[in-house]
Amino acid sequence: MAPPKRDFGSEARWWTSLPGGAVECGLCPRRCRVSDGEYGFCRARVNRGGRFFSEVWGRPAAVHIDPIEKKPFNWYMPGSRVFSIGTFGCNLGCVFCQNHELSRAEAGASATLEEASPAAVVSSAIAAGCPAIAFTYNEPTVFAEYAIEMAKLARQRGLATLLVSNGYISDEAAAEFYPLISAANIDIKGDDAFYRRMCGGELSPVLAACRRLLSHGSHLEVTNLVLPGENDDPGQVALWLEVLAAELGVEVPLHFSASFAAYHYYGRPTPRATLERMAGQAAARGFKRVALGNVF
Numbered sequence: 001m002a003p004p005k006r007d008f009g010s011e012a013r014w015w016t017s018l019p020g021g022a023v024e025c026g027l028c029p030r031r032c033r034v035s036d037g038e039y040g041f042c043r044a045r046v047n048r049g050g051r052f053f054s055e056v057w058g059r060p061a062a063v064h065i066d067p068i069e070k071k072p073f074n075w076y077m078p079g080s081r082v083f084s085i086g087t088f089g090c091n092l093g094c095v096f097c098q099n100h101e102l103s104r105a106e107a108g109a110s111a112t113l114e115e116a117s118p119a120a121v122v123s124s125a126i127a128a129g130c131p132a133i134a135f136t137y138n139e140p141t142v143f144a145e146y147a148i149e150m151a152k153l154a155r156q157r158g159l160a161t162l163l164v165s166n167g168y169i170s171d172e173a174a175a176e177f178y179p180l181i182s183a184a185n186i187d188i189k190g191d192d193a194f195y196r197r198m199c200g201g202e203l204s205p206v207l208a209a210c211r212r213l214l215s216h217g218s219h220l221e222v223t224n225l226v227l228p229g230e231n232d233d234p235g236q237v238a239l240w241l242e243v244l245a246a247e248l249g250v251e252v253p254l255h256f257s258a259s260f261a262a263y264h265y266y267g268r269p270t271p272r273a274t275l276e277r278m279a280g281q282a283a284a285r286g287f288k289r290v291a292l293g294n295v296f
Contacts, residue, residue, distance in 0.1 A: 010057035012045050013145055014173050021050040027173050028091045028141060029205045043105065044089030044142040056087035057146045059113040060121070061102055062137045065128055071136060071164050074291045075253050076183040076219045082162060083125035086137025087146070092166050093200035094189070096227055096265035102138040104263070118149035122157060132160035132182070141169045144177050151180035167209035168201055174212050183219035185255070186210050190224070190231035191240055198230065207247045214248065222248070223255040223293065226270045226278065237278055241285045250286040254279075257293035270294075 014026035021036040025045060032040035034047045044056045068080040090103035097103050125133050133154050135147045140163055151161040160182040167186040169177070178184075188210070189195060192203040213220050222244065226232050231240075244252070256278045258270035272295055279290045 010054050010145055012052040012054045013176070014170065015052040017050060021047070023047050023050065023052045025052065026170050027144065028168050028170050029202070030091060031170075040091075041093070042089045042091040042139070042142040044087065054143065054145050056089060056143045058115050058117060059087060060085050060116050061088050061105070061109070061113060062086045063116070063121075063124075065130060066134070068132070068134075068162075071134055071162060071185055072223065072255050072257075072291070072293055073162065073183060073185060073219075073221055074255070075221065075289055076162075077132060077160065080131055081129075082132040082134045083121075083128055083130040084134040084136050085121060085150075086135070086140070087143045088138060089142040090139040090166070091142055091168050092139070095198055095263060096225070096230075096259060096267070097263045098225070098259065099137060100263040118146065118153050121150050122153045122159065125154070125159060126157060130159070132162050134162035134164060136162070136164035139168075140165050141173070141177075144169075144173055148177055148180060151177075155180065155182075163213075165209075166201075167206040169205070169209050171208070171212075174209055178209075178212050178218065179216050181213060181216070181218050183221075184213050185221045185223055186213070187223045187225060188240075188244070191236060191243070194231050198227075203243075207243070210248055210252075220248070221253040221255065223257055224278075225257050225259050226274060227259050227265065228267055228270055228274060230267070232270075232274050232278065234277070234281065237281055238285075241282055241287070245285060245287070250288060252287070253289035253291065254282050254287055255291045255293045256282075258295055260294075 025032045088105040163181045163184040256275045275292045
């Protein structure tokens, strides 16, 4: 589908020109090669005449004030209400996406949205009495240029900056984005086989992103969305916990979250007993802070 033309937008970062008017995107490990007039996989970045643009810069698709625990952050600024913002687009293809209305929106959907400059977003957060801005709802990596400008202004005005992300980002983009993040919750979905089978990605870049956040002194929490029969096998979970302990340490808080049928996934809801068993495995491995999510 050819993207609609509009004047508003911003030239993207982290891309190089290729012969014939194509470009290579350097935002994430996909390294999409995008022909003139086409979108990258994330549906948020478009090649127009051999130049690469962010179609979602300044065009939030969702803006709300949420309890910080909803992000979820259980061990950072507890009890706070945070100004949450997201756009369209995602750079993974999870068949079970719980928020596909935003993450897999039709190309060009942002063209109908109203402009919200970084300064306007930060001013709105302050006016609402929120101590932090959260980049959330869809995948913030795909609006990294927009988030960077918001984060710079937010920090200048004393606000914390929160990232709720899949962690699927290139080293060069993370080097500019992640030093501005006060706290992050990264969704680590399973082992490498799970990523390849269910998400169209791989695990190693996500672990690298987590290590980078920790190296910058960011508070880090990890979420695992549990799909019955897919990533909840006790042996598989034990190996996954070993990787997390080795890569990130047992001090990192973990959230085991129930999933529901969504997008192209038709599995049953995650039983509470499964989450409790996985939390017990984590505690036995030495993880000190473990929470359950989406449990009612």
